[in-house]
Amino acid sequence: xxxxxxxxxxxxxxxxxxxxxxxxxxxxxxxxxxxxxxxxxxxxxxxxxxxxxxxxxxxxxxxxxxxxxxxxxxxxxxxxxxxxxxxxxxxxxxxxxxxxxxxxxxxxxxxxxxxxxxxxxxxxxxxxxxxxxxxxxxxxxxxxxxxxxxxxxxxxxxxxxxxxxxxxxxxxxxxxxxxxxxxxxxxxxxxxxxxxxxxxxxxxxxxxxxxxxxxxxxxxxxxxxxxxxxxxxxxxxxxxxxxxxxxxxxxxxxxxxxxxxxxxxxxxxxxxxxxxxxxxxxxxxxxxxxxxxxxxxxxxxxxxxxxxxxxxxxxxxxxxxxxxxxxxxxxxxxxxxxxxxxxxxxxxxxxxxxxxxxxxxxxxxxxxxxxxxxx
Amino acid sequence: xxxxxxxxxxxxxxxxxxxxxxxxxxxxxxxxxxxxxxxxxxxxxxxxxxxxxxxxxxxxxxxxxxxxxxxxxxxxxxxxxxxxxxxxxxxxxxxxxxxxxxxxxxxxxxxxxxxxxxxxxxxxxxxxxxxxxxxxxxxxxxxxxxxxxxxxxxxxxxxxxxxxxxxxxxxxxxxxxxxxxxxxxxxxxxxxxxxxxxxxxxxxxxxxxxxxxxxxxxxxxxxxxxxxxxxxxxxxxxxxxxxxxxxxxxxxxxxxxxxxxxxxxxxxxxxxxxxxxxxxxxxxxxxxxxxxxxxxxxxxxxxxxxxxxxxxxxxxxxxxxxxxxxxxxxxxxxxxxxxxxxxxxxxxxxxxxxxx
Numbered sequence: 001x002x003x004x005x006x007x008x009x010x011x012x013x014x015x016x017x018x019x020x021x022x023x024x025x026x027x028x029x030x031x032x033x034x035x036x037x038x039x040x041x042x043x044x045x046x047x048x049x050x051x052x053x054x055x056x057x058x059x060x061x062x063x064x065x066x067x068x069x070x071x072x073x074x075x076x077x078x079x080x081x082x083x084x085x086x087x088x089x090x091x092x093x094x095x096x097x098x099x100x101x102x103x104x105x106x107x108x109x110x111x112x113x114x115x116x117x118x119x120x121x122x123x124x125x126x127x128x129x130x131x132x133x134x135x136x137x138x139x140x141x142x143x144x145x146x147x148x149x150x151x152x153x154x155x156x157x158x159x160x161x162x163x164x165x166x167x168x169x170x171x172x173x174x175x176x177x178x179x180x181x182x183x184x185x186x187x188x189x190x191x192x193x194x195x196x197x198x199x200x201x202x203x204x205x206x207x208x209x210x211x212x213x214x215x216x217x218x219x220x221x222x223x224x225x226x227x228x229x230x231x232x233x234x235x236x237x238x239x240x241x242x243x244x245x246x247x248x249x250x251x252x253x254x255x256x257x258x259x260x261x262x263x264x265x266x267x268x269x270x271x272x273x274x275x276x277x278x279x280x281x282x283x284x285x286x287x288x289x290x291x292x293x294x295x296x297x298x299x300x301x302x303x304x305x306x307x308x309x310x311x312x313x314x315x316x317x318x319x320x321x322x323x324x325x326x327x328x329x330x331x332x333x334x335x336x337x338x339x340x341x342x343x344x345x346x347x348x349x350x351x352x353x354x355x356x357x358x359x360x361x362x363x364x365x366x367x368x369x370x371x372x373x374x375x
Numbered sequence: 376x377x378x379x380x381x382x383x384x385x386x387x388x389x390x391x392x393x394x395x396x397x398x399x400x401x402x403x404x405x406x407x408x409x410x411x412x413x414x415x416x417x418x419x420x421x422x423x424x425x426x427x428x429x430x431x432x433x434x435x436x437x438x439x440x441x442x443x444x445x446x447x448x449x450x451x452x453x454x455x456x457x458x459x460x461x462x463x464x465x466x467x468x469x470x471x472x473x474x475x476x477x478x479x480x481x482x483x484x485x486x487x488x489x490x491x492x493x494x495x496x497x498x499x500x501x502x503x504x505x506x507x508x509x510x511x512x513x514x515x516x517x518x519x520x521x522x523x524x525x526x527x528x529x530x531x532x533x534x535x536x537x538x539x540x541x542x543x544x545x546x547x548x549x550x551x552x553x554x555x556x557x558x559x560x561x562x563x564x565x566x567x568x569x570x571x572x573x574x575x576x577x578x579x580x581x582x583x584x585x586x587x588x589x590x591x592x593x594x595x596x597x598x599x600x601x602x603x604x605x606x607x608x609x610x611x612x613x614x615x616x617x618x619x620x621x622x623x624x625x626x627x628x629x630x631x632x633x634x635x636x637x638x639x640x641x642x643x644x645x646x647x648x649x650x651x652x653x654x655x656x657x658x659x660x661x662x663x664x665x666x667x668x669x670x671x672x673x674x675x676x677x678x679x680x681x682x683x684x685x686x687x688x689x690x691x692x693x694x695x696x697x698x699x700x701x702x703x704x705x706x707x708x709x710x711x712x713x714x715x716x717x718x719x720x721x722x723x724x725x726x727x728x729x730x731x
Binding site for chain 1: 406411425429438440441442443446483484485486487488489
């Protein structure tokens with residue numbers, strides 16, 4: 001039996017989401033059509049939109065379905081910023097924010113990339129101070145998927161209130177794991193992903209506060225109120241809606257206690273284990289990032305995989321190998337150490353028995369890598 | 376579960392695919408690993424190659440991983456490649472990659488994974504020395520494909536844990552075996568260029584990576600010392616080359632010598648430079664000790680060149696000198712000199728200079 005501890009990469013599709021999707025797969029389902037088939041699709045899509053909106057405390061009309069959080073992040077940044085305007089973000093953002101920000105910098109947007117401290121925490125005052133008169137958008141991820149740090153987005157938004165700066169947050173890793181309310185956060189734009197919370201991959205959404213105007217990334221249709229042309233993927237949106245409803249209802253304490261169990265077991269069983277990320281303060285309840293001194297992360301990942309445990313390191317490249325984690329580098333780790341952080345991310349289906357079986361395997365495999373390195 | 380664990384280096388090509396298949400056939404616990412050596416974009420370790428390696432591993436039912444060795448490759452292969460050209464020599468990156476990356480850092484990874492053997496798709500063989508029991512490198516059975524020249528730096532310790540499963544096969548046999556096994560790379564064309572240099576243009580590649588102070592522009596002189604022209608940097612030249620000298624008069628000229636310190640390129644009109652021998656540095660010997668002075672051997676000075684009959688005239692420390700039995704072709708400093716007796720590799724090193 002495989003033990004899947006990589007829910008921050010993607011979570012298994014929830015059976016209820018799959019069942020709901022299957023009902024939509026087959027019959028014609030174009031929500032823009034005037035006939036009954038179209039009306040049925042439209043009703044399903046709008047039910048899903050309401051469920052996704054409820055997950056983040058938004059109104060349904062403020063939800064734009066996209067192909068995922070990557071597209072939502074692109075839409076937020078590219079849809080708002082124009083040449084000559086300023087963007088403030090941080091060095092630990094997901095690459096769909098960072099690479100888009102760099103691309104925009106090449107197109108005449110003024111870019112400021114803020115740092116984090118050694119535990120991956122963002123100082124809200126520094127972000128606010130980085131905003132100048134030309135700043136149009138601040139983009140700070142709500143929760144970091146590698147180390148679990150939760151950024152003080154509400155404080156940043158509050159500090160910028162009335163200054164004409166829009167605030168975007170990538171909440172792909174936070175949604176379904178932390179309670180989210182766009183009103184309390186005070187953000188104007190918020191990205192979420194279906195597959196991180198048990199919906200299908202290839203589907204996400206951007207919350208766009210009423211009154212904020214966006215340029216669409218593509219042209220060619222009135223769908224999603226003109227903000228995302230193209231016939232909607234209704235089945236995926238429906239799966240997203242069901243997953244959002246279930247995720248919202250779940251108690252988060254369950255995974256947090258399992259992460260504690262995992263970390264305590266690792267710390268007591270293996271010398272030289274270091275937890276990467278915030279030691280105090282808010283963090284994702286499902287995420288544990290740990291380095292083992294003298295143990296190459298890539299080798300540990302392979303041994304764990306061969307032993308039946310799926311984990312990840314940093315971020316994957318197109319080839320499937322890993323890059324040194326830009327998040328750990330931003331936290332001040334060296335290039336080599338930034339390769340070795342092993343991320344364990346749990347989900348609602350993770351059991352205590354799975355955690356215990358992983359804990360049985362860890363010490364021997366870490367010792368094997370260390371012995372091989374020392375031989 | 377006491378099956379021996381073998382890591383197979385999988386490039387995405389047919390040779391390493393068949394090597395992996397042969398390891399699987401022994402009943403071993405095989406893990407395929409592909410090395411990411413450079414950033415995508417060049418034709419080296421392209422995404423297509425990783426895709427092909429993965430497809431082969433899937434077909435064979437073995438796990439496969441891509442690991443990041445870009446840092447080691449830059450440090451041990453690309454860096455010295457640039458430095459050698461800047462110093463007026465012509466480097467051999469494949470031999471350095473084998474020495475430091477495939478049988479260096481990859482072997483360390485294999486050990487971390489609990490493997491006791493590392494297999495590659497190289498065309499070479501390993502034999503046990505009847506006298507010492509030590510592992511020795513031998514040329515492949517197929518002389519047209521032999522890659523022992525690039526593997527000379529492997530010592531007995533490395534060879535003892537290494538497998539060359541296709542060393543007894545010809546290329547045609549490898550392709551036939553791949554086809555029979557249904558491996559999706561059976562007909563894949565071979566790569567012959569230096570894998571990380573786009574379009575085979577080493578001068579441009581090196582030029583882009585040299586700091587301004589590392590360039591050595593200078594004069595082109597004939598053997599009598601007459602200045603014939605100027606050039607933009609010694610890294611553009613290789614001993615024996617004819618192209619790229621520019622118009623130097625009516626005669627064809629060949630690069631005879633490169634002096635990086637002064638930036639001087641000396642050319643000759645003599646078609647076919649000759650040398651009487653060579654001096655090599657950083658020489659290692661397969662038996663651990665150099666043979667006696669006067670030992671008859673054959674020395675290969677370039678991949679695919681036939682070995683030249685020679686005698687060992689001096690060997691001390693990591694230096695060795697050989698004299699060709701008859702006058703031989705020009706030698707190119709920076710290339711490997713690999714010493715053979717029959718198909719046995721006695722040892723090898725890097726060419727420091729040609730001897731008259």
